[in-house]
Structures are given as C-alpha cells and as structure tokens.
Amino acid sequence: MFGPGAVGGYAGALLARAGHDVSFVGRGEHFAAMRANGVRIRRDADEFVAHPACPDSPEAAGPQDVVLIATKAHAIGEVAALIQPLLGADTAVVTAQNGIPWWYFQRLGGAWDGRRLASVDPGGQALALIGVERAVGCVVTGAFAVESPGVIRAGALARYAIGEPAEGISPRLASLSRAFTVEGLEAPARARFRDDIWSKLLGNASISMICVLTGGTNGTTVNDPGTMRVVRAIMAETRAVSEAIGARFLTDAEDRLLAALRTSTHRPSALQDLERKRPMEVDAIIGAVCEIGRVVGVPTACADMIYALVRLRAEVAGCYPANPGFALGTVI
Amino acid sequence: MKICVFGAGALGGVFGGHLALGGEDVTVIARGANLAALRQNGLKLIAGDKERLAKPRLTDDPRAEGVQDFVIVATKAYSLPQAAEAIAPLLGPDTGVVLIQNGIQWWYFHGLAGPYQGARLNSVDADGKCESLIGVARTIAAEIYCPAEVTAPGVIRHGPGPKIVMGEASGARTARIQALAAAFEKSGVTAEIAADMRLELWKKLLNLVAGAPLAVLTGATNRPLNREEGTRAIMSRLTAEAIEVAAKVGVKLPLTALDRFKQPADMAPHKVSTLQDLERNKPLEIDAIVGVVAEIGRLVGVKTPTVDMVYALCRQLAVERGLYPANPGFALRYF
Numbered sequence: 001m002f003g004p005g006a007v008g009g010y011a012g013a014l015l016a017r018a019g020h021d022v023s024f025v026g027r028g029e030h031f032a033a034m035r036a037n038g039v040r041i042r043r044d045a046d047e048f049v050a051h052p053a054c055p056d057s058p059e060a061a062g063p064q065d066v067v068l069i070a071t072k073a074h075a076i077g078e079v080a081a082l083i084q085p086l087l088g089a090d091t092a093v094v095t096a097q098n099g100i101p102w103w104y105f106q107r108l109g110g111a112w113d114g115r116r117l118a119s120v121d122p123g124g125q126a127l128a129l130i131g132v133e134r135a136v137g138c139v140v141t142g143a144f145a146v147e148s149p150g151v152i153r154a155g156a157l158a159r160y161a162i163g164e165p166a167e168g169i170s171p172r173l174a175s176l177s178r179a180f181t182v183e184g185l186e187a188p189a190r191a192r193f194r195d196d197i198w199s200k201l202l203g204n205a206s207i208s209m210i211c212v213l214t215g216g217t218n219g220t221t222v223n224d225p226g227t228m229r230v231v232r233a234i235m236a237e238t239r240a241v242s243e244a245i246g247a248r249f250l251t252d253a254e255d256r257l258l259a260a261l262r263t264s265t266h267r268p269s270a271l272q273d274l275e276r277k278r279p280m281e282v283d284a285i286i287g288a289v290c291e292i293g294r295v296v297g298v299p300t301a302c303a304d305m306i307y308a309l310v311r312l313r314a315e316v317a318g319c320y321p322a323n324p325g326f327a328l329g330t331v332i
Numbered sequence: 333m334k335i336c337v338f339g340a341g342a343l344g345g346v347f348g349g350h351l352a353l354g355g356e357d358v359t360v361i362a363r364g365a366n367l368a369a370l371r372q373n374g375l376k377l378i379a380g381d382k383e384r385l386a387k388p389r390l391t392d393d394p395r396a397e398g399v400q401d402f403v404i405v406a407t408k409a410y411s412l413p414q415a416a417e418a419i420a421p422l423l424g425p426d427t428g429v430v431l432i433q434n435g436i437q438w439w440y441f442h443g444l445a446g447p448y449q450g451a452r453l454n455s456v457d458a459d460g461k462c463e464s465l466i467g468v469a470r471t472i473a474a475e476i477y478c479p480a481e482v483t484a485p486g487v488i489r490h491g492p493g494p495k496i497v498m499g500e501a502s503g504a505r506t507a508r509i510q511a512l513a514a515a516f517e518k519s520g521v522t523a524e525i526a527a528d529m530r531l532e533l534w535k536k537l538l539n540l541v542a543g544a545p546l547a548v549l550t551g552a553t554n555r556p557l558n559r560e561e562g563t564r565a566i567m568s569r570l571t572a573e574a575i576e577v578a579a580k581v582g583v584k585l586p587l588t589a590l591d592r593f594k595q596p597a598d599m600a601p602h603k604v605s606t607l608q609d610l611e612r613n614k615p616l617e618i619d620a621i622v623g624v625v626a627e628i629g630r631l632v633g634v635k636t637p638t639v640d641m642v643y644a645l646c647r648q649l650a651v652e653r654g655l656y657p658a659n660p661g662f663a664l665r666y667f
Contacts, residue, residue: 224647226645304562317551
C-alpha cells in the first residue's frame with residue numbers, strides 16, 4: 001500500500017487480516033501511528049487491529065506482486081518515480097484514485113488510442129515509469145476516514161471495483177479480484193471498467209466541485225434551483241463526453257441527484273481538502289473531463305468554467321500543485 | 333442647506349465630512365460604537381499626510397431631525413430598503429435623496445419610456461419599499477469615485493480629490509441638483525451632473541459584474557483572475573452578457589470593454605470590495621451587481637447563462653457563510 005491514508009489503510013488492514021503479506025509505505029503522523037501500534041479499523045461492530053509491515057522505504061520493501069496507490073491523483077507522476085523499487089516485471093499497479101486515471105487512452109482502441117492525458121499525467125511520467133502493462137484501475141465506493149492517527153473508520157459499504165485498461169476480465173484481474181475479496185472488502189472485477197470511472201465521476205465533477213466553490217453540502221447544492229442547474233449542466237456535459245469516447249453510464253443523473261439528497265449533510269472530500277489546506281484533485285476530476293471533451297470534440301462550456309474557478313480557488317488557497325503542463329487551451 | 337448622511341461608513345464619512353467642513357448644515361446618522369466615537373472625537377478625514385476634523389451634528393434618531401433638503405444614503409445596496417424606512421421622517425416632498433449604491437438601482441425602469449416602464453427590480457427592491465418610501469421624484473443617483481476606508485471608528489482615510497457623478501433619476505437638470513453640486517464643489521468635492529445616470533450605472537456595473545463575483549468565488553485578486561485564460565474567458569462572457577442586456581434596454585456600451593480579457597493582463601494588485609466584504613464576514617452585494625443583470629435579462633428576453641451560473645454560485649456561497657442579505661423571494665422567483 002503506497003500512501004495508506006483511509007482508503008489504502010482500510011484495504012491493507014483487511015488484506016493483512018486475511019493473511020496477505022501486506023506492507024505500508026507512507027509518511028506523516030498517521031503512518032507513524034500505524035507503524036508503532038498497528039492500524040485500528042472501526043466498522044460497525046467489527047473493530048480490530050492489523051499489523052502490516054511498515055518498512056522505512058520502498059527499497060526496504062522490495063518488488064511486490066501488487067502495489068496499490070491510494071494517494072491523491074494529482075501526485076501520480078511523483079509517485080511513479082517513488083514506487084520504482086516496488087516494481088517487478090509482473091507487478092500490478094492498482095491506482096485507487098478519484099477521477100480519470102492517467103492511462104485512460106491507453107489500450108482504449110479506436111481513434112484516440114495511446115494519447116497521453118495532459119491534465120493527469122502532464123510530464124508523461126506515469127506512462128513511462130509505471131507503464132500501461134502494469135496498470136490496473138480501481139474505483140472505490142464507500143465512506144472512509146482517518147479518525148485519529150492510526151485509526152480508520154469505515155462505513156458498511158467498502159467496494160474496490162477493479163478493471164484493466166484493455167477491458168475484459170484478464171486472468172490477472174480475476175486473480176486480483178479473488179485475492180482482494182476478503183471479509184469486509186468487495187473487489188469486483190469489471191469488464192467495462194471505464195463505465196465505472198465515469199459513473200463515479202458524474203457526481204464528483206458536478207456536485208463536489210460546486211461545493212468547493214460555495215462551501216455547501218450535497219443537500220444545499222441540489223436543493224438550490226440555481227446551483228442545481230449548474231449541476232445538471234455539468235452532468236450532461238460529462239455524460240456527452242463519456243459517451244463520445246465509448247463509455248456507457250451505469251448511473252442515471254437523476255439517481256445521482258437522489259443519492260445526493262439522501263446524503264444531504266455530506267461535505268465532499270474535495271471541500272474538506274480545501275478547508276484543511278490539503279492538495280485537491282482538481283485536474284483528474286474535472287480538468288480531465290474538459291480535456292477529453294476537446295479530444296473527442298464535445299463542448300464542455302460549463303465544466304470549463306467550473307474547472308477554471310476551482311483551479312484558481314485551489315491555487316489561491318495553496319491546495320493546487322502547479323500543473324503548468326495543462327491549461328484549457330492546450331491539449332496534447 | 334440641511335443635509336443628512338445616513339450610513340456613516342467610509343463613503344458617508346468622506347462626503348458628510350467634506351460638506352460639514354464646507355459649512356453646510358450636516359447631520360450624520362450613526363449607531364453604536366461608531367456614534368460614540370464620533371461624539372467623542374468628531375469625524376477625522378485623512379488624505380495623504382493631511383488631517384482634517386469635521387464636526388457634523390450627530391444622532392441615532394432620524395425622527396428628531398425634521399425634513400431635510402438632501403439625504404445622502406451611503407449604505408450597501410442590500411440595506412437600502414431598510415434605510416428607506418429609517419429615513420422616511422427626513423423626507424419632505426422636495427427632499428433630494430442621493431443614492432450611491434453599486435449596481436443597477438431600484439428606480440431604473442421608473443420613468444423610462446418603453447415596454448418596461450415602471451417594472452420593479454426584485455433583486456434590489458423586492459418589497460417595493462424604495463419605490464413607495466423614497467419614490468423616483470426624490471431620487472438623485474450618484475456614482476462615487478474615491479477610494480476610502482474606515483481605519484478606526486470616526487477615522488476615515490481617503491484618496492485625493494473625491495468625485496461624485498450624479499443626476500436626477502428623471503434626467504432633469506433641476507435647481508436642487510445644481511445647488512447640491514455647488515455645495516459639493518465649495519466643499520472640495522468634484523461634482524459632475526450627468527444627463528443619463530442609467531448609462532453611468534451600467535458603466536460602473538461593467539467594472540464590477542465580472543471581477544467581483546469571480547474574486548468572491550476564487551478568493552483571488554484581480555491579478556490572477558486576469559492572468560488565467562479560464563477566468564478571463566468567464567469574465568469576458570459575463571461582460572458581454574451585461575452589454576447585451578444593457579443594449580436591450582437602450583444603453584449602448586462599448587464592445588471594446590471586452591478587449592481587456594483577450595490577453596493576460598499584468599495589472600496593479602487590487603482586491604475588489606466584495607472580496608474584502610467576504611473576508612470581513614460582511615454581507616455580499618451580489619444581488620445588485622450580478623443578480624440584477626440576470627433579472628433584467630429575463631425581463632427583456634436576453635439569455636444570460638454565464639451570469640445565471642455565477643450568480644447562483646455566489647449566492648449559495650453567501651448563504652453558506654451567512655452573508656446573504658435576506659432576499660429569498662428574489663432568487664426563488666427568479667429561478
């Protein structure tokens with residue numbers, strides 16, 4: 001587990017409890033606590049402590065069968081360099097990150113196959129240093145939080161859906177799915193994984209980004225007729241972009257809006273990041289939608305505006321790692 | 333000349349102070365700590381290294397002051413309906429009420445010949461209080477050109493050469509507005525009488541409609557807003573939509589106003605007052621600056637999609653922070 005915060009820490013703890021040989025590679029207070037006392041998981045009545053290895057460095061851990069990257073998506077280039085000691089020829093690198101993954105155009109087939117996604121992998125480091133052959137996608141669904149250093153609280157649902165850039169269920173994917181499906185963790189192998197990505201993105205690119213600008217919750221955003229219009233406009237653009245590039249939506253926009261109403265007091269993680277002055281995933285969540293829209297020739301007028309506003313908001317707050325490699329006017 | 337200044341903030345202080353120093357019979361209406369400081373120390377005006385002390389009459393009770401020749405209402409736009417109630421005892425049939433609020437003012441369609449004559453602007457006068465209590469015949473609209481801030485209660489620092497551009501809402505060059513202009517000039521305030529204040533309101537609005545809401549949403553000063561391509565594109569669209577709406581109500585604004593958004597501009601750093609308000613947890617003037625453009629667009633059949641979006645975001649932000657002055661009727665009716 002590289003960068004085991006709440007999402008990586010939870011999966012790592014469950015896998016360690018199930019008998020896998022799990023190492024955490026991380027830094028900071030949370031990592032130090034897990035190293036000293038193990039990682040404590042709280043999920044309803046299920047509370048336990050797991051003791052994954054916490055080596056000093058990637059070098060100390062050495063090559064792995066699977067590396068799960070659970071850092072923020074904006075850091076993927078930097079992470080790609082750091083995880084080199086963990087990689088062997090057959091290592092699967094699973095990116096459990098929000099938004100569009102760096103490998104989106106790789107093995108996509110069709111007219112846009114092999115393009116680089118400037119918004120997510122501006123220097124091409126992920127492509128060069130991880131390589132598409134190692135890449136496995138992961139869309140995480142559930143609520144995870146670091147309650148205090150070393151302690152992770154999780155909701156009832158913990159689904160880590162995984163998929164191949166080439167789509168289909170490869171033997172590797174099937175075996176990963178079997179290995180990751182342990183008590184407290186679902187890891188379905190998805191044959192059309194890009195559909196899962198877009199379905200999750202539908203709410204993140206719209207409701208979450210608007211909450212970043214307004215400071216509002218899911219509920220205030222979808223209950224206000226003015227912001228609701230903006231939500232619908234971004235959802236429609238996101239859907240049009242995804243369909244133009246061959247994805248099929250698993251979630252209807254209306255269902256997503258109802259889900260937001262059911263979780264009306266929820267403050268999206270991107271807003272929490274802003275409030276805590278942590279780096280924000282702006283490019284992978286909405287910048288990439290704008291970029292892919294330009295590639296496939298689908299206008300994203302509303303998403304462009306929200307992207308520009310959120311990016312500057314994050315930059316002013318010190319939560320946006322400079323991404324000079326991508327601006328709305330430049331598509332590689 | 334009996335002049336009351338309602339709202340002893342920075343601009344009320346600058347103009348009330350100058351008129352008092354110029355020998356006019358000025359009463360400043362203030363409250364709380366501000367009033368106490370003014371009573372104790374007078375009204376201090378600081379410009380550069382020059383300090384002057386004005387001694388206007390002071391009160392917190394407009395009812396005791398009687399009918400005035402002029403009332404200068406120096407509040408934010410969202411406070412004007414409330415101010416209209418408070419100043420009612422000061423108004424006689426001939427009193428001139430000078431309104432310095434940003435944005436499009438409530439009287440805009442009153443006396444404007446054409447299909448929209450008399451239309452009420454719910455974004456700035458939802459209950460019609462300004463219309464019924466001030467009335468268009470008393471209204472003198474004004475634009476202020478003078479940076480000013482309250483540095484301590486009763487102490488105001490301002491830029492050199494305060495200037496006021498004003499005109500009767502009716503457009504007439506009345507005896508009273510000429511008398512007021514003369515009083516300002518005698519007091520060291522440059523006063524211009526404008527023939528068409530509707531044009532002046534739009535010109536000032538064009539300076540605010542793009543930069544102010546984007547500063548609020550991003551927390552950025554004008555420099556990054558004008559550097560980034562994405563935010564320049566939004567500001568250009570906001571300005572273009574405002575120009576189109578203005579054109580539909582007969583005000584021709586130059587399209588050259590859009591030129592400044594074409595290239596990254598390196599400008600002197602400036603934090604728009606709306607962002608300063610946000611940072612100081614003061615209510616935001618978004619209805620008069622942004623919402624009103626959307627409202628007039630709806631009225632006259634001009635689509636304003638960018639203004640709508642930015643207004644919705646700003647309004648929600650203000651609501652979340654508790655900085656949206658109560659005007660729920662407008663937004664709900666509007667959307």
